[in-house]
Amino acid sequence: MSLSPDFAFTQGSLQDFADCARRFELRFIRRMRYPALETQEPLQFEKRMRQGARFHKLVQQHLLGVPAEALTASLADDAELAGWWRNYLARGLSGLPAQRFSEITLQTHLAGRRLVAKYDLLALEPGGPAIIVDWKTGARVPSQSHLRARMQTIVYRYVLAQAGAHLYGGESIPPERIRMDYVYVAQGAERLSFAYSAAQMGEDEAQLSAMIAAIDGAEAFPLTNEERRCRFCSYRTLCDRGGAGRLEDFDLDEYADDEEDEAFMLDFDQIAEIEF
Amino acid sequence: MADKARSPLTAAQSELVSAPLQGKIWLEGIAGGGKTSVGVARVVTLLGQGVPAESILIFVPQRSLAQPYIAALRGWTAHRGGQVSVQTIGSLSLQMVETFWFLISGDAGFKRPQDLPNFLSLELAQYFMTRAIEPLVDERDYFNSVRIDRPRLYSQIVDNMNKAALVGFPISEIGSRLKSALASGVEQAHIFDDAQTCALAFRKYCLTHNLLDFSLQLEVFRDHVWAVQPARAYLRGRFKHLIVDGVEEDNPASHFLIHELLQSCESALIIYDRDAGFRRFLGADPDSARRLRDKCERKATLDETFVMEEAVAALGAGLGAQLGLSVKAEWDVDPAPALITEAHRYHPAMVDWVARQVETLVRERDVSPNDIVIVAPFMSDALRFGLADRLTQRGIPLRSHRPSRALRDEPAARTLLTLARLAHPHWNMPPTDFDIVFALMAAIKDLDLVRAKLLTEMLYRNGRLLPFAEMRSTAMQERITFDIGERYDRLAAWIDRYIDRDRGDAIDIFFRRLYGALLSRAGFGFHDDVDAGNTAQNLVDSARGFRWSLDFMSRYDEQIDLSQDYVKMVDRGVIANFYLRDWIADAEEGLLIAPAYTFLLNNRAVDYQFWLNIGSEGWSRRLYQPLTHPYVLSRGWPPGILWTEEDERSLSRETLGRLLLALTRRCRKAVYLGYSELSESGYEQRGLLLETIQSMLRRAAREGPNV
Ligand code: SF4
Numbered sequence: 001m002s003l004s005p006d007f008a009f010t011q012g013s014l015q016d017f018a019d020c021a022r023r024f025e026l027r028f029i030r031r032m033r034y035p036a037l038e039t040q041e042p043l044q045f046e047k048r049m050r051q052g053a054r055f056h057k058l059v060q061q062h063l064l065g066v067p068a069e070a071l072t073a074s075l076a077d078d079a080e081l082a083g084w085w086r087n088y089l090a091r092g093l094s095g096l097p098a099q100r101f102s103e104i105t106l107q108t109h110l111a112g113r114r115l116v117a118k119y120d121l122l123a124l125e126p127g128g129p130a131i132i133v134d135w136k137t138g139a140r141v142p143s144q145s146h147l148r149a150r151m152q153t154i155v156y157r158y159v160l161a162q163a164g165a166h167l168y169g170g171e172s173i174p175p176e177r178i179r180m181d182y183v184y185v186a187q188g189a190e191r192l193s194f195a196y197s198a199a200q201m202g203e204d205e206a207q208l209s210a211m212i213a214a215i216d217g218a219e220a221f222p223l224t225n226e227e228r229r230c231r232f233c234s235y236r237t238l239c240d241r242g243g244a245g246r247l248e249d250f251d252l253d254e255y256a257d258d259e260e261d262e263a264f265m266l267d268f269d270q271i272a273e274i275e276f
Numbered sequence: 277m278a279d280k281a282r283s284p285l286t287a288a289q290s291e292l293v294s295a296p297l298q299g300k301i302w303l304e305g306i307a308g309g310g311k312t313s314v315g316v317a318r319v320v321t322l323l324g325q326g327v328p329a330e331s332i333l334i335f336v337p338q339r340s341l342a343q344p345y346i347a348a349l350r351g352w353t354a355h356r357g358g359q360v361s362v363q364t365i366g367s368l369s370l371q372m373v374e375t376f377w378f379l380i381s382g383d384a385g386f387k388r389p390q391d392l393p394n395f396l397s398l399e400l401a402q403y404f405m406t407r408a409i410e411p412l413v414d415e416r417d418y419f420n421s422v423r424i425d426r427p428r429l430y431s432q433i434v435d436n437m438n439k440a441a442l443v444g445f446p447i448s449e450i451g452s453r454l455k456s457a458l459a460s461g462v463e464q465a466h467i468f469d470d471a472q473t474c475a476l477a478f479r480k481y482c483l484t485h486n487l488l489d490f491s492l493q494l495e496v497f498r499d500h501v502w503a504v505q506p507a508r509a510y511l512r513g514r515f516k517h518l519i520v521d522g523v524e525e526d527n528p529a530s531h532f533l534i535h536e537l538l539q540s541c542e543s544a545l546i547i548y549d550r551d552a553g554f555r556r557f558l559g560a561d562p563d564s565a566r567r568l569r570d571k572c573e574r575k576a577t578l579d580e581t582f583v584m585e586e587a588v589a590a591l592g593a594g595l596g597a598q599l600g601l602s603v604k605a606e607w608d609v610d611p612a613p614a615l616i617t618e619a620h621r622y623h624p625a626m627v628d629w630v631a632r633q634v635e636t637l638v639r640e641r642d643v644s645p646n647d648i649v650i651v652a653p654f655m656s657d658a659l660r661f662g663l664a665d666r667l668t669q670r671g672i673p674l675r676s677h678r679p680s681r682a683l684r685d686e687p688a689a690r691t692l693l694t695l696a697r698l699a700h701p702h703w704n705m706p707p708t709d710f711d712i713v714f715a716l717m718a719a720i721k722d723l724d725l726v727r728a729k730l731l732t733e734m735l736y737r738n739g740r741l742l743p744f745a746e747m748r749s750t751a752m753q754e755r756i757t758f759d760i761g762e763r764y765d766r767l768a769a770w771i772d773r774y775i776d777r778d779r780g781d782a783i784d785i786f787f788r789r790l791y792g793a794l795l796s797r798a799g800f801g802f803h804d805d806v807d808a809g810n811t812a813q814n815l816v817d818s819a820r821g822f823r824w825s826l827d828f829m830s831r832y833d834e835q836i837d838l839s840q841d842y843v844k845m846v847d848r849g850v851i852a853n854f855y856l857r858d859w860i861a862d863a864e865e866g867l868l869i870a871p872a873y874t875f876l877l878n879n880r881a882v883d884y885q886f887w888l889n890i891g892s893e894g895w896s897r898r899l900y901q902p903l904t905h906p907y908v909l910s911r912g913w914p915p916g917i918l919w920t921e922e923d924e925r926s927l928s929r930e931t932l933g934r935l936l937l938a939l940t941r942r943c944r945k946a947v948y949l950g951y952s953e954l955s956e957s958g959y960e961q962r963g964l965l966l967e968t969i970q971s972m973l974r975r976a977a978r979e980g981p982n983v
Binding site: 005006008030031032033034035036037042043054057060061064065066070071073074076077104105106107108109112113114116162163165166167170234236237238240244 | 326328330347350351353354355356357358359374375376377378379390391392505506509510782785787788789791792793796797798803804806809810812813816
């Protein structure tokens with residue numbers, strides 16, 4: 001079994017490969033769904049995930065023209081979310097260029113494969129800065145070095161440099177103009193920023209190409225040696241790698257769930273398919 | 277059709293593909309004329325010319341019709357930029373209502389406009405319909421003369437509401453439209469009145485609880501979202517290039533949206549398949565679609581078929597003409613070479629014959645199994661299995677497309693549901709012995725039927741699985757094996773512990789816990805099993821959707837035991853009874869076995885088609901739906917006009933005519949007719965298709981010079 005020829009790599013799938021080749025194989029080659037619990041506190045985990053999703057939706061609604069007051073009024077039932085929202089309104093957009101695209105997906109190609117990035121927000125000014133904003137709703141702010149090494153930081157900047165010209169007045173975006181901001185709305189909208197450069201882009205391209213080539217050429221997908229990576233992996237029982245981890249040890253912001261494909265992300269056809 | 281997508285385009289197609297970026301084109305023609313190939317190539321050309329992908333909208337009536345576009349876009353790895361949007365009216369309206377909800381929820385009549393909307397999947401719509409109207413139905417003895425089960429009744433009320441929204445009339449007119457066309461007596465009139473009352477009661481319930489079934493979602497989109505400036509500006513500002521394919525299979529609500537977008541877009545290509553519209557029973561309205569033609573500056577036609585050989589074309593036209601369609605029959609071409617048949621008395625003999633013919637095609641005439649399809653009006657499990665078995669024995673690769681089995685009937689789901697009952701004795705819903713046998717077989721690897729029965733007979737007592745040691749006879753234990761006994765014990769002990777701890781998990785969490793802690797482990801039935809994992813995940817999704825919707829309701833003071841109610845609703849066939857949303861494809865390659873309409877909506881051509889059960893009435897007759905009617909509730913049916921027997925007859929003829937035309941236009945070389953005097957269930961059969969074929973052949977012999 002091998003990866004489908006039209007498979008699109010994302011930061012999530014590449015991070016899976018970086019964390020554990022076996023997980024990549026199970027998720028993307030064998031397409032195996034494995035509904036075991038990720039954590040010992042499934043309902044709290046779910047609540048966090050839903051709050052995060054709702055926050056992202058709120059920002060999207062706001063950026064598409066729904067007045068902030070109308071959105072604020074809808075948050076009476078969730079003080080925590082309302083706090084994130086206030087932080088966003090106070091500082092989330094400060095200093096960003098006026099041309100903004102929320103929930104936008106870009107794709108480029110590398111090593112014969114598609115590489116796709118789904119952005120929370122791109123704020124650009126042709127000839128000026130091109131800023132990637134990623135909202136984080138987790139309870140802690142990781143270290144700069146940890147984030148720098150994440151596939152999200154690598155993939156998002158690279159794809160924007162390669163595929164963002166049409167949002168930038170038709171000109172390629174010089175890497176030096178690109179910046180990636182992680183905004184921690186649960187932490188007063190604290191911002192961790194990562195600049196970009198041509199040299200960094202070259203390095204990233206080499207790393208990404210090597211990973212894609214490694215995946216395409218792989219004959220085996222071994223289990224990770226670092227068993228701590230298994231704590232929140234739903235394939236634990238398949239790999240015989242212990243029980244679920246505790247939510248307090250889990251970083252929700254690193255729980256990538258961006259594998260939906262481009263078309264019909266929300267397929268909601270309500271007309272039953274019936275046999276005639 | 278997808279077939280031509282990879283072939284070089286003709287001059288006429290190329291000219292359309294490279295038409296100036298500004299301008300709107302109406303492209304019509306027969307199936308097999310290469311229209312979709314033009315659409316696909318046009319999208320790629322637009323992107324190649326630097327049109328931003330985000331500004332392109334591909335709009336289709338149903339997901340399967342977008343496949344050639346999606347495949348082309350995915351296959352074009354050289355693309356750098358954004359992403360093309362592929363939508364149906366369902367997906368687009370949902371996104372728009374959700375996004376702009378807080379601008380419109382008050383005006384749209386929702387009682388709690390500051391709360392979130394709760395979009396209902398089809399199964400949840402059925403569930404809430406049951407909750408909202410069942411007390412009324414019981415109290416007033418509604419529908420007492422209708423002999424179909426409640427879930428099917430309710431689904432027809434849902435269907436009526438969807439039709440009203442798709443066509444664009446108020447739901448308060450459902451009853452009067454049905455009555456004025458169909459009510460032949462007081463009893464019938466009461467039934468339609470009841471259906472009307474139920475629809476209104478359900479709508480009121482939805483507005484009170486912020487629930488949006490599909491009909492309300494569509495209405496809110498059309499009447500409210502489209503009316504607010506930011507929403508309209510967003511859609512109009514974003515989608516500058518439209519590719520609309522299969523517009524004749526879409527409904528008036530879609531046509532309304534396309535019409536609106538045409539006013540602001542820079543380019544459009546609208547593709548209309550003449551003689552199609554076979555999705556009418558789902559609200560398709562080719563006449564409404566045709567009105568968009570006038571909004572396009574350029575009209576083009578592709579009527580030359582790339583698919584059919586002459587005799588097949590003559591066959592399609594002859595059958596269509598025989599059924600009264602206005603197609604030109606080619607009586608100077610003999611259709612007989614395109615028809616191969618052999619009469620059989622019994623159904624299994626016919627299935628044998630089909631398998632032999634397929635084998636001959638593949639082995640002796642080198643036909644690829646990909647180029648063969650076997651269709652029937654309905655594809656029963658028995659027929660599908662009979663075919664699959666015979667073909668597999670002959671080494672023919674096959675794939676079977678059908679709306680998948682109800683989720684609750686999938687073995688993994690049944691097992692989880694049975695074990696859920698065992699683990700919740702306070703529900704007082706103990707599983708039957710039969711269910712336990714089945715669950716043990718599925719849950720414990722390598723446990724066969726005989727031993728599962730023994731375990732059940734000896735150890736399933738009063739709703740509990742006793743320990744293996746309670747089996748007094750060592751001989752019996754040896755027969756079952758201690759290895760299996762050990763795994764059985766782990767299962768029984770896990771359930772006992774769960775009961776003792778009284779966890780009270782939500783049902784979806786229970787499924788996940790059981791799956792992770794036991795069933796997916798080595799030695800158990802779901803271990804390393806992709807299908808079981810997928811089914812379990814689908815069941816979890818269904819149960820979680822149910823919980824989320826009802827959690828949401830709890831703020832409105834409606835308290836119920838969610839887990840028990842979920843399982844009860846599954847039992848009643850309300851939940852987990854719908855076909856899964858995705859079509860099941862056993863494999864990518866191989867001969868296709870599918871219901872006829874499923875094949876058509878995949879929109880691809882093959883060399884050979886086998887039409888089975890040609891004596892069946894199912895080829896032309898509508899499903900029995902006493903509470904609804906796709907034609908009376910369509911845009912074209914004037915309120916107040918009576919629907920007569922004659923209308924029904926001519927509808928049957930027209931439906932069959934369109935179906936046969938559509939099938940033959942997706943066939944290159946020949947049609948094999950599978951006929952047996954006795955049906956699958958042993959009845960004589962002589963339906964309209966059989967009659968039509970015989971008359972057509974007689975007429976061709978009479979009128980054709982060469983026959
Ligand atoms: S459980 Fe561990 S080894 Fe197995 S796939 Fe997950 S991360 Fe990899």
